[in-house]
Amino acid sequence: xKIPLVYYPDSRLNEPSKKAGDVLGLQxxxxxxxxxxxxxxxxxxxxxxxxxxxxxAIIHKDADKELPCHxxxxxxxxxxASTHMENGEEGCLSIPGVFGQVLRHxxxxxxxxxxEGREQKIKATGLFARVLQHEIDHMDxxxxxxxxxxxxxxxxxxxxxxx
Numbered sequence: 001x002k003i004p005l006v007y008y009p010d011s012r013l014n015e016p017s018k019k020a021g022d023v024l025g026l027q028x029x030x031x032x033x034x035x036x037x038x039x040x041x042x043x044x045x046x047x048x049x050x051x052x053x054x055x056x057a058i059i060h061k062d063a064d065k066e067l068p069c070h071x072x073x074x075x076x077x078x079x080x081a082s083t084h085m086e087n088g089e090e091g092c093l094s095i096p097g098v099f100g101q102v103l104r105h106x107x108x109x110x111x112x113x114x115x116e117g118r119e120q121k122i123k124a125t126g127l128f129a130r131v132l133q134h135e136i137d138h139m140d141x142x143x144x145x146x147x148x149x150x151x152x153x154x155x156x157x158x159x160x161x162x163x
Contacts, residue, residue, distance in 0.1 A: 001032050002039045003050040008095040008143065008161055017046070017053045017139040020074050023117045026056055030072040030115050033058045037070075042093045044131040046138035049094050057135035064128035071122075073112040076136055079121075080109035088130055089152055090144045097157045100148030104130045 006012055020026055029052060037045040037058055046057040059071040084106045091099045107125045110132055114120050124132050134144060145151070151158060 002036045003032050005036070005040065005093055006049055006051050008092075008145075010094075012051060012053065013048060013094055013138070013143060014141045015048070015053055016141045017048050017055045020054050020056055020113075023074050023113050023115065026054070026074060027115050029054070029056060030058060034070050034072075037093075040093050043127075044135045045093060046135045048138050048141075055139045057139065059128070059131050059135065063131045064124065064126075067128075072115045073110070073132075073135070074115065076110050076112040076132070076139070078108050078110050078133070078136060081105040082107040087149070088127075090130070090134060090148070092134070092144050095143065095145060095154075095158070095161070098145065098151060098154035098161075100145060100151045102130075102134075102144050102147045103149065104133050108132060110136075 033045050036050060043060040043063055044057060047054045055075045057073050061067040061070050082105050085103050086106045087101050087103050089099050090102045108129045109123050111121050
């Protein structure tokens, strides 16, 4: 079921999300997040973006050719990151029409819990690593515009949203 998005400058987007305790109780939220992400044509979405400040996100299967389906991550933690960084353009479902250049680690390793309660580790590079870092930032109350070196599209929209 699609859930309404929370839009910038809503202050909830800047609040760190709480660690999930009852992982198995998040299966419906994971399903609803996936539905919302698909309906909004996103490549990733986190709980806080639908008003659920819990450390959970869905990464679209198109973020990496190795993913057989959308990836649900609960309580993710980056435990290794390459020193090599790369700039890339990012946008966000919660800040529609705005894009910016963001410097991210090219490769990362992430520990997380899946919706069945199993501990997992995953390696990510390129777009997949970028999307994971973007969604983990959401869980920490950080928006891509906080990290952007330059807004490449929608600067006027962003200024209007701040008013």
